[in-house]
Amino acid sequence: MVIRKIKPADYDGLWAILKPVLRAGATYTLPRNMSRENAILYWDAAAHQTFVAIKDNQIIGTYYLRDNQAGPGDHVCNCGYVVADFAAGKGVAKALNAHSVQTAENCGYRAMQFNAVVSTNTRAVTLWQRCGFDIVGTLPGAFLHPDDGYVDAYIMYRDLTG
């Protein structure tokens, strides 16, 4: 597996893994019916650094990194990750996170923050905890899950200065 910066030629492969996650509506605070164009504009926005994980010439994962806030908050970054269904459970998300932490440290960020980790997504919560992230806040009922209704979302945070 190679992780490298995204190129426009990757957009078909990017959309192939973003689309099912968006349509499922169970893990991301993005519109469930988001169009291909808007999804790509968002994921590879000018203010994002966006990477893809490639294996056997196929995109199996992606992440973006950006400032979480502007001005006096711009030393904290935010990332979003998606792994292809067919590549789940093979450490891709963990590798993407490790790569993003390295990218963030290279850019001088002091911390990484996730703003809305869905509490019912226990696989993600556990993974991020193993990656050194703490739950620093709980947002009551902040996520409308398609099966479970209004569920809590967590704010997760990792210091990068240690």
Place this chain on the structure above:
Amino acid sequence: MVIRKIKPADYDGLWAILKPVLRAGATYTLPRNMSRENAILYWDAAAHQTFVAIKDNQIIGTYYLRDNQAGPGDHVCNCGYVVADFAAGKGVAKALNAHSVQTAENCGYRAMQFNAVVSTNTRAVTLWQRCGFDIVGTLPGAFLHPDDGYVDAYIMYRDLTG
């Protein structure tokens, strides 16, 4: 005091109260050197509902209200408030918050979230607590204060369904 929707004719008055807050850099995660144009584009963005408080034909305060997240998170709103220095301590912020809560309820939002209340801004923290907001998370060192260095920021949250 009247609180009403902003109009382009209000932009000079809006900038007059936004500018000192931005330049001080002590309370908002917006670029300290933000231009008039960008500040107005941000504060009165298409996705924001923006209001001004007027007294004696002068703008003494303002707030915006927007979705805090998209898709499965769009039932939680976010607001930002600014009160003119010369109108501080007269209940303007409290009145703006009460108005924003009413606006949010009318729009069907289920909760209101503040993403980065600077912990050293004790006046704001105490005010929001009096207005029914809880500190639901603490972001360690997430705000670079011009005098105090890296200080914590709070996530504050109020349920609107009760």
